[in-house]
């Protein structure tokens with residue numbers, strides 16, 4: 049095979065892989081949004097076949113031959129071709145290390161586990177879900193041992209979601225946050241608290257739905273290519289940069305829950321929608337890592353969405369949806385959505401406590417994967433850590449260990465990305481402010497200059513650069529978690545008038 053043949057074949061393979069992912073993603077989206085409860089078994093069969101095809105495309109003899117040929121011509125490849133080749137070779141080595149039957153069985157297991165998890169969460173019945181989680185943990189440990197026998201298994205899993213991340217880096221990162229932010233939180237909870245009762249004024253789901261549509265327009269999401277669905281656990285799914293779906297939920301007595309989830313998922317969607325056209329339907333055509341993804345979503349949700357300026361801007365639209373709010377000032381609303389309050393649910397947590405929810409999961413995942421604890425012991429350990437770090441008592445597993453969908457979907461090693469992403473975002477904001485008057489833009493609801501800055505420095509590159517390199521190029525400096533610490537200290541001083 050010569051280089052030109054290899055290039056042509058690579059292009060065909062990428063098209064086919066994208067088609068396979070599109071089909072599987074659509075089935076998963078349907079499972080989460082519309083599919084009747086008892087359809088998981090039939091869908092599982094289809095997913096197993098499709099994932100087998102995907103496996104063959106990515107790890108079959110033809111893929112091997114093409115990648116071998118490209119690897120021999122590394123010097124002649126463009127930077128994008130080199131990156132694709134490196135990524136695909138790494139992926140191929142991983143897939144080759146895992147027997148195809150195990151790979152297929154795992155896809156079927158997580159499909160079923162998601163359905164069981166939903167039922168378990170509804171009924172707060174951890175015992176129902178535990179055997180599935182035990183198998184998922186076991187499979188992840190086994191895959192790690194097969195693929196990366198010289199690495200600690202959890203280091204292998206962390207790298208899957210954030211290329212280059214390992215426990216050593218995570219430990220340093222979380223220690224920095226703990227050192228500077230735990231004392232800050234201890235100080236904040238002693239202070240007179242903003243009144244949050246106004247956040248629980250009833251707003252009917254239909255009105256929240258109209259608000260969600262409006263928010264998507266304000267963020268600058270292209271509605272021709274970005275849909276909105278309803279699920280218990282909000283998420284973003286991209287089939288390609290031309291078809292991105294976000295979801296939200298509507299709680300009548302908690303309208304900001306939907307509002308901030310739409311802004312969060314909107315941040316994910318903007319990233320996907322604005323990767324460069326030239327990377328579409330290739331290996332580089334999506335966001336590079338979960339950490340960078342969360343740096344975008346949490347940036348929109350918190351650094352922008354919970355700013356005094358944006359809350360002031362959106363206040364009239366909110367009072368339209370919820371007339372009772374007009375008895376309160378925008379300032380009161382802004383302080384309410386920024387209250388530091390140790391609580392039970394990660395996705396509802398404020399910025400001052402959020403990373404502690406992640407820290408709990410990080411420590412538990414580490415212990416589960418190292419075998420130090422078993423899935424049977426998990427709820428007790430979970431509840432202990434929530435008491436220790438957040439000072440809250442978990443009333444039942446629905447509000448505890450069963451709250452997130454990640455483990456049911458087989459995503460172990462994902463959680464640290466949320467905290468890292470928040471910290472990346474704070475440094476991006478500081479850099480952005482050198483050239484964009486961010487808060488003036490927010491005060492008039494003008495996201496165009498902000499979006500343009502991120503599109504130029506982050507979004508358009510898709511997966512071309514590894515996360516640390518992408519970030520360093522955008523920032524002109526290495527990542528430094530102290531930007532996040534300082535951002536939170538400054539915000540605390542504002543919200544609490546310190």
Ligand code: MG
Nearest residue numbers: 312316342345
């Ligand atoms: Mg997210």
